[in-house]
Amino acid sequence: xxxxxxxxxxxxxxxxxxxxxxxxxxxxxxxxxxxxxxxxxxxxxxxxxxxxxxxxxxxxxxxxxxxxxxxxxxxxxxxxxxxxxxxxxxxxxxxxxxxxxxxxxxxxxxxxxxxxxxxxxxxxxxxxxxxxxxxxxxxxxxxxxxxxxxxxxxxxxxxxxxxxxxxxxxxxxxxxxxxxxxxxxxxxxxxxxxxxxxxxxxxxxxxxxxxxxxxxxxxxxxxxxxxxxxxxxxxxxxxxxxxxxxxxxxxxxxxxxxxxxxxxxxxxxxxxx
Amino acid sequence: xxxxxxxxxxxxxxxxxxxxxxxxxxxxxxxxxxxxxxxxxxxxxxxxxxxxxxxxxxxxxxxxxxxxxxxxxxxxxxxxxxxxxxxxxxxxxxxxxxxxxxxxxxxxxxxxxxxxxxxxxxxxxxxxxxxxxxxxxxxxxxxxxxxxxxxxxxxxxxxxxxxxxxxxxxxxxxxxxxxxxxxxxxxxxxxxxxxxxxxxxxxxxxxxxxxxxxxxxxxxxxxxxxxxxxxxxxxxxxxxxxxxxxxxxxxxxxxxxxxxxxxxxxxxxxxxxxxxxxxxxxxxxxxxxxxxxxxxxxxxxxxxxxxxxxxxxxxxxxxxxxxxxxxxxxxxxxxxxxxxxxxxxxxxxxxxxxxxxxxxxxxxxxxxxxxxxxxxxxxxxxxxxxxxxxxxxxxxxxxxxxxxxxxxxxxxxxxxxxxxxx
Numbered sequence: 175x176x177x178x179x180x181x182x183x184x185x186x187x188x189x190x191x192x193x194x195x196x197x198x199x200x201x202x203x204x205x206x207x208x209x210x211x212x213x214x215x216x217x218x219x220x221x222x223x224x225x226x227x228x229x230x231x232x233x234x235x236x237x238x239x240x241x242x243x244x245x246x247x248x249x250x251x252x253x254x255x256x257x258x259x260x261x262x263x264x265x266x267x268x269x270x271x272x273x274x275x276x277x278x279x280x281x282x283x284x285x286x287x288x289x290x291x292x293x294x295x296x297x298x299x300x301x302x303x304x305x306x307x308x309x310x311x312x313x314x315x316x317x318x319x320x321x322x323x324x325x326x327x328x329x330x331x332x333x334x335x336x337x338x339x340x341x342x343x344x345x346x347x348x349x350x351x352x353x354x355x356x357x358x359x360x361x362x363x364x365x366x367x368x369x370x371x372x373x374x375x376x377x378x379x380x381x382x383x384x385x386x387x388x389x390x391x392x393x394x395x396x397x398x399x400x401x402x403x404x405x406x407x408x409x410x411x412x413x414x415x416x417x418x419x420x421x422x423x424x425x426x427x428x429x430x431x432x433x434x435x436x437x438x439x440x441x442x443x444x445x446x447x
Numbered sequence: 448x449x450x451x452x453x454x455x456x457x458x459x460x461x462x463x464x465x466x467x468x469x470x471x472x473x474x475x476x477x478x479x480x481x482x483x484x485x486x487x488x489x490x491x492x493x494x495x496x497x498x499x500x501x502x503x504x505x506x507x508x509x510x511x512x513x514x515x516x517x518x519x520x521x522x523x524x525x526x527x528x529x530x531x532x533x534x535x536x537x538x539x540x541x542x543x544x545x546x547x548x549x550x551x552x553x554x555x556x557x558x559x560x561x562x563x564x565x566x567x568x569x570x571x572x573x574x575x576x577x578x579x580x581x582x583x584x585x586x587x588x589x590x591x592x593x594x595x596x597x598x599x600x601x602x603x604x605x606x607x608x609x610x611x612x613x614x615x616x617x618x619x620x621x622x623x624x625x626x627x628x629x630x631x632x633x634x635x636x637x638x639x640x641x642x643x644x645x646x647x648x649x650x651x652x653x654x655x656x657x658x659x660x661x662x663x664x665x666x667x668x669x670x671x672x673x674x675x676x677x678x679x680x681x682x683x684x685x686x687x688x689x690x691x692x693x694x695x696x697x698x699x700x701x702x703x704x705x706x707x708x709x710x711x712x713x714x715x716x717x718x719x720x721x722x723x724x725x726x727x728x729x730x731x732x733x734x735x736x737x738x739x740x741x742x743x744x745x746x747x748x749x750x751x752x753x754x755x756x757x758x759x760x761x762x763x764x765x766x767x768x769x770x771x772x773x774x775x776x777x778x779x780x781x782x783x784x785x786x787x788x789x790x791x792x793x794x795x796x797x798x799x800x801x802x803x804x805x806x807x808x809x810x811x812x813x814x815x816x817x818x819x820x821x822x823x824x825x826x827x828x829x830x831x832x833x834x835x836x837x838x839x840x841x842x843x844x845x846x847x848x849x850x851x852x853x854x855x856x857x858x859x860x861x862x863x864x865x866x867x868x869x
Contacts, residue, residue: 330623331738333750335757340608344626345721409718412742 178222179243183281185215186250186274193266197341205263212250212270219247233303242280244307246273252311252358260351262343268318298373306366310426312359313398317423319352320416327413349411352419360398367391390429397422448541448784450490451585452513453548454521455502458558461535469525469532471496473575479524480579486520488513490855491583493576493590495551497568499558504548506585514538545589545780549773552593553600554607561606561762566597584855588783596776603772604765609758614645616754617725617746618652621693624723624744628652634691636660636684637698638670641727645695646674658691660684662698688722689713695725696732703734710737725751783868787858793842795867797834804834 192208195201223244226234234240253269256262326342329335342348370388371381382388401418404410410418456466471479476494483492483505491506503521507513518536522529539547550556554565573590576582582590601607610616618628625631632655635646646657657676660683661667667678679687681704688694688709698704710722719742726733726747738745746754786792808830812823845857862868 326623330620330744333746333753335754339623344623346624346626408715409720411719412721414741 178218178225179277179281182215182218182222182246183274183277185211185218186246186270186277189215189266190270190274193264193270197264197267200341205266208266208270209254209257209263212254212266212273215273216247216250216254219243219250223247227300233300235303237283239280239283242276242283244303245310246276246280248304248307248311249273249276249314250311252308252315252355255358256315256351256355260347260354262319262322262347262351264342265315265318265322265351268321269315272314272318296373296376298369298376302366302369302373305362305369309359309362309366310430312355312362313419313423313426316352316355316359316419319348319355320419320423323348323352323416324413327416345412349415352416353405353411356398356401356419356422360395360402363391363395363398367395386433387429390425390433394422394425394429397425448545448781450507450513451541451544451589451784452505452507452517453502453539453544454505454514454517454536455495455500456532456535456537457500457502457556460537461532465532465535466498466501468527469496469501469521470498471501475524476572476575477579479520480576480581482524483520484579484581486516488516489581491586492581493572493586495569495572497565500551500556502551504544504586504589506583514540542777542781546773546777548589548593549596549776550770552597553769553773554597555600555766555769555773559611560759560766561611563601563607566594570594584787584859585784588859589780592776592780596773600769600772604768606762606765606769608765609761611755611758611762612644613727613748613751613755614641614648616751616758617645617695618648620744620746620751620754621649621723621725624721625692628654628693630655631692632656632658632690633676634658634660634684634687634694635670635674635676636681636694636696636704636732637662637700637728638666639697639727642695642697643670645725645727649693650674654693658687660687685709685712689716691722692720693723693725694733695727697727698732699728700732701730704732705737706734707736707740710740710743714740714742727751786862786868787855789845789854789858792858792861792867793845796841796861796865797838799865799867800834800838804830 189208189211192204192211196204196208223234226240233244235244250269250273253265256265322342323345325338326345326348329339329342330345374383375381401410401415401422405415456469458466461469471494476496479494480492483489483494488507488509489505490508493504495502495504503517505513505517507516518529518533521527522532547556552566552569554561554563557565569590573582573586576586610619621628621631628649629652631649633646633649635642635657638659638661650657657671657674658679659667659671659674659676660679660681661670662681664678664680667680670676671678684705688705694705696704705724714722721742721744724733724737724743724745726745729748731747733745733747735745735747737743786795808826812818812826818826841861845861
């Protein structure tokens with residue numbers, strides 16, 4: 175299935191070019207091309223993932239190569255879903271290259287599948303993995319939107335109105351989009367954590383085992399819960415919400431990579447080289 | 448091409464006192480056109496008059512003194528000695544006249560480059576010319592091309608993108624902050640032409656309720672009535688900050704009437720919804736320090752002026768791109784126009800029919816391999832005389848004096864029905 179992987183990388187790279195061209199010359203067809211390429215990339219990746227599940231009977235998350243592939247898929251998927259509701263077109267400038275980069279990074283890691291493990295079978299686990307990664311995709315988007323918000327807010331506040339002022343959408347749209355991303359991410363993360371616990375109960379007989387990954391996931395969850403809580407109660411929005419979304423994403427990145435490389439735990443194998 | 452002649456004056460060449468003397472009302476335009484129609488030398492004519500320009504576009508039979516006649520016509524019709532306005536007139540013919548029409552239509556020649564009204568005004572003038580039956584093949588083509596070019600320039604360049612008035616620039620900024628202006632509540636403090644214009648823009652964007660605060664409450668009530676809004680007392684302004692989203696201020700007060708602490712006090716109650724202050728007053732009404740607060744934005748008159756100046760520069764830059772599109776359109780028009788001559792049309796017609804005949808003969812002969820060379824020769828000869836016979840009458844007609852009166856139309860129709868323009 176190497177060909178599907180290559181096609182997906184190609185789609186994301188061309189889509190990046192399309193979105194960058196859109197950023198500079200602001201012609202709508204360019205955005206449509208970029209978006210179409212993202213859709214094709216996701217389709218190729220979906221076929222690859224489904225094929226892999228059909229062949230081996232479990233989610234392809236046995237090593238860093240496979241895991242990153244799923245991350246890219248979830249990121250683009252989350253972006254395309256967001257596009258249906260809130261059209262933050264320029265966000266493609268962030269998503270497409272990021273997806274291409276993640277896939278490129280994935281291709282640098284060995285892809286020999288690990289010994290198929292019975293551990294990775296079962297309904298709860300599939301739900302756990304998919305929702306966790308979609309949640310990560312949502313938070314990655316929220317951070318991207320946050321950066322766009324800060325750029326746009328800066329150009330309005332400083333009254334300099336440079337390159338970004340015309341090209342970025344309104345603050346209100348960016349703020350709502352960031353909020354929507356956090357809500358999606360948070361919902362997915364919650365479902366992911368719950369299904370993970372159910373799965374852990376089935377396998378190890380307990381919901382929670384103070385594994386570093388579990389602890390850091392909980393920290394991430396609490397962080398985003400606080401962000402949402404503040405928004406709903408006192409209306410934390412705008413600049414502060416954007417900064418928090420970016421900080422939250424940094425915490426998330428540590429949960430994803432840092433824990434595996436620096437700390438030990440039963441999630442380690444998924445990112446083993 | 449030099450049968451196309453344009454004379455006119457605009458805001459750059461003539462001061463307003465001359466422009467108003469020469470301006471044509473709708474009825475005058477009709478009279479002038481029917482006057483022009485009776486002139487022997489005029490084939491087609493169109494008259495275009497707005498507050499910034501008067502232009503007379505004529506397709507003439509005589510190339511030499513058509514412009515002089517047109518000037519005399521203007522002078523006689525308006526009963527104004529030619530010497531009074533001749534120095535303000537410009538005169539173009541051929542390519543330059545075509546280019547001028549395209550530039551005017553695309554709003555490159557306007558006082559505010561890129562303003563959109565001019566196209567509608569030209570369309571109306573053209574409609575009048577068609578109703579008065581003074582437009583023919585050439586003007587029809589020229590004007591339709593001008594509309595097409597204007598539309599193309601509007602979509603392909605950013606010439607009409609940015610706001611070039613203070614009040615409109617404020618609205619554009621509001622859109623960048625709030626996205627939609629629909630439903631956003633507005634507070635107008637004080638009164639003034641620019642502020643009221645901004646409020647009208649906002650209402651056109653379906654903004655929410657309008658509140659008006661004025662030092663004299665009676666005046667506030669009057670103003671509120673014109674906007675179907677509510678008048679409040681000036682002391683109530685800080686309380687209303689909790690509720691409104693856009694504040695437009697233009698009072699004559701000496702110091703700041705709204706300080707940072709006023710806004711700080713309401714931000715929590717607003718749940719941090721953005722609030723946008725537009726300060727048109729000099730001296731300023733709104734403390735600029737408010738701009739440093741989260742979700743609060745302050746633009747004063749100078750900031751807005753900067754925005755407008757920047758936007759005008761943008762438009763002028765975009766206008767350069769537009770000139771390129773116009774050059775292209777002028778060349779295309781010239782090609783079409785030159786084709787409207789008898790010789791090239793007959794040549795193109797013969798070439799077309801010949802090539803069709805030759806193609807078909809070649810195809811047929813390929814399938815009839817058993818024919819001798821002599822037979823082939825005979826078939827070729829027959830085809831040749833067939834095409835010549837078919838083309839004989841149309842050629843004779845185009846060359847004859849029969850179509851002299853309306854030669855352009857005959858040529859145009861010939862080109863259209865035989866598809867010679869592609």
